[in-house]
Amino acid sequence: MHPGNPYELGLDQNPANHVALSPLSFLARSAQVYPHATALIYGARRQDWSQTYARCRRLGSALARRGVGRGDTVAVMLPNVPAMFEAHFGVPMSGAVLNTLNTRLDAEAIAFMLEHGQAKVLIADREFAPVLHKALAMLGARRPLVVEVDDEAVAPAASPLGELDYEQLLAEGDADYAWQLPHDEWDAIALNYTSGTTGNPKGVVTHHRGAYLNAANNVIAWTLPHHPVYLWTLPMFHCNGWCFPWTMALVAGASVCLRRVDPALIYPLIREHRVSHMCGAPIVYNLLINAPSELRSGITHKVAGLIAGAAPPLAVIEGCEAAGIELTHVYGLTEVYGPAAVCAKQPQWDRLSLGERAQLNGRQGVAYPLQEAVAVLDPATGQPVAPDGRSIGEVCFRGNVVMKGYLKNPGATAEAFAGGWFHTGDLAVVHPDGYVKITDRSKDIIISGGENISSIEVEDALHRHPAVLAAAVVAQPDAKWGEVPCAFVELKPGAQASEAELIDFCRGMLAHFKVPRRVVFGEVPKTSTGKIQKFVLRDRAGSRSAIG
């Protein structure tokens, strides 16, 4: 504060010119401007923005009446159903923090999260009653109030899950609830536990300001129109569906809900509702492009897809382009609200071949428009690596779309923010055009005879073989070389390929030392978000460590 600065005298913030940034404002606006536009589609159910706003206000009001407020946690264990969408607004309206639980977790993990996050309320779909009964038994007297979502699509549980059902809870609330914006835009809006392959998961705390900005970011990066029709192939429990519940409120889009990712369900929905946009991990797109072609018949419009969650194999990028799905590759992590980098397409790429474009679009790219910066930093110096496509460093982010930190974990928080950057743990190079290309997770790199081998590079080669549906490459201990690549491969239904054939195929595309020494056939284990569980495979390969 310069006492002599005329621009600071009598020009303070006041209620007219300063309001907390919060995505709750988007819902209020869409309900006012487009009250009768469709917000939610689920089976035969339709819900417009006016109805959705009223239901969210009821939820916020009912929670508040039951004593839930600022600093409290409301956990949900729900598939992509309307109640999950509503929770993204109703819970923060009460002032509380939304903790979405991965629906594939086991009872121990759920119990840990409910306890660590101090959830006062748990809203859960009855599909998950068996695992939740176990988890709640572990909590004993510390169990939260449990609210059951009774979806007609699911048979009632053997014993009811909760004290009351979701519609009863809403009925307790006021559809005209005078909710308040957060006192401070830095207030927490969500708690998401990282899938953490081992050890206790970390609770990523995000804030209203970041959720607001990333919701807008999605619109700007993807040039979203007003009223898109968005298919929920991405779990909303995964970093709040990359902020898309809030993005849909900003552009008054229609959310097509979906309990599970199955091409036999997805294609009819795309056809019936003329779905315009979707998001997902490569595995989702892989399923779609490998589904029987008759499922696609009658679909003539293009669908725009964001792809992230793992570096997309070239075969997926090519397959989608051929199938009328216009992919945009984004990259991020829970700690940065989902997408925080985008492989921004350059107009001149349009003139290149499909293969060249796939190569370029397979990179993680540049900072999202409203994210401040992405950089690849040399771990030794903390300085950016040379943009030469060879020098490897760690991908780091900085900006307003970065978490507050890890809940009750100051050590991990300080480590993640060392040097004024958020450290992702992903290793990458920077190409001469400034685009970041991930080479590996730091723990996934294979070191063979002193040479670094990118497991992703080997996987990319395998994915180009026509018989391969999924491939994962990990280190296998080797007396001579230290480590050598070992491949786990899942073939397409009906397709055949031998170990020798795949090794030969890789020889044609890779340097000799990068070629897998061994190929194991079978289903590749994945997390609920489509990430391959390499720690399981490392175990099977007899690798250096199952901790990874």
Added chain:
Amino acid sequence: MHPGNPYELGLDQNPANHVALSPLSFLARSAQVYPHATALIYGARRQDWSQTYARCRRLGSALARRGVGRGDTVAVMLPNVPAMFEAHFGVPMSGAVLNTLNTRLDAEAIAFMLEHGQAKVLIADREFAPVLHKALAMLGARRPLVVEVDDEAVAPAASPLGELDYEQLLAEGDADYAWQLPHDEWDAIALNYTSGTTGNPKGVVTHHRGAYLNAANNVIAWTLPHHPVYLWTLPMFHCNGWCFPWTMALVAGASVCLRRVDPALIYPLIREHRVSHMCGAPIVYNLLINAPSELRSGITHKVAGLIAGAAPPLAVIEGCEAAGIELTHVYGLTEVYGPAAVCAKQPQWDRLSLGERAQLNGRQGVAYPLQEAVAVLDPATGQPVAPDGRSIGEVCFRGNVVMKGYLKNPGATAEAFAGGWFHTGDLAVVHPDGYVKITDRSKDIIISGGENISSIEVEDALHRHPAVLAAAVVAQPDAKWGEVPCAFVELKPGAQASEAELIDFCRGMLAHFKVPRRVVFGEVPKTSTGKIQKFVLRDRAGSRSAIG
């Protein structure tokens, strides 16, 4: 701060997760991601984002080296040329505040603003040398450093305006200048004096946070693509061109520069560069749709246009629709960074007739997506008026895209923000669908026999007459009725209409008491931004007051 709130412990802001919101970040990103995409087009000149960033950094660096920094003002008097665009980045990079001067001001007004704003530097086009010599003479020893922009399109001034020219100043600076984001996003970025029809103008101070958000707002409200081609028909001195210099940096658009609004210049530019977007007051579009049709030949693509600055006459909305210009009606004021409301189109309007759509699109509408709220408040109670299309109140805004206040004018600032809303001085009704429709400026309303007459309604009727190019209606004192409407009308070139004919025409469309009692033919005086100067007309009509 609740000591017991786990979401506030060890989860503070740090350089990794909190950065000041500033539109300067957009320029840095476009220069990095799209270095060779076109940023500026001016005559034969082309400048890409990399070059533009380097020039802006030179400007910021040169200003800083000359002692300009935080709390200082840099004034510019420039048409829509590249230097004007660059000033929107280079000046705030130095930490200073950009004060754009209306290029049609007289010497007294310029001298007042330079003195009141304490400008340390003035960057000016040599076209304005005559008036600036006078203004600077009035300032005497308090004159700022004057930098002249020597545009080849303009003959050199009789005596040079400044100590140095703009290119010399840039040459003093460093193209790699390590500029800093503002310490605080609440820091001032621009100072804009309101055109104020009488009395001393007020200096509207805006901040980095608002400029950032409104730049994004323009993208979201208008569904701007990446790389639009934007024609500068709107003066950048008018609320920083509604934030579009910053919007263009966000979407890496090409700015087609333009010294003056003339259809004979505009149509060839639209054709040559395939202009996709433009903004302007109704007068701009009126000129375009009334220009000789041969100017338009060969233009087959659609142009999207934002229109604001005055309520658009129905004839303009209809004319543009017929001419392939897709208008979106926005509304705002300098105090809210330009557009702050938008007449958001409803999908169901597509099925209506042109006339019906024009009626609906002629309203000021709803809050801009990232503006918090617009409301029409009853001056007596401060409460929203009933949405009945009849109850009149004052249009008020609230949110993050509202000025800091008026420079060195705490009284006017407090008045503008009374009750936690920014008061526009515009009178409006709210239609049952929640859309705001301005009926008049509070000072423009005509009170005849106790009935309020909206001057805009009468002007709309006159504009529908085929011979009318521009019309303005003001109050004329009347012994019996208090006031009666008096119309000032400018006819299209070659068109003819008598006073009696226009009065008859209005009788067919308006209630008797609203029909102009008198019609005066001649040029209608306008401000540089296309607003009709009603205070001049009130004088001519012998109205109650020239102060208005």
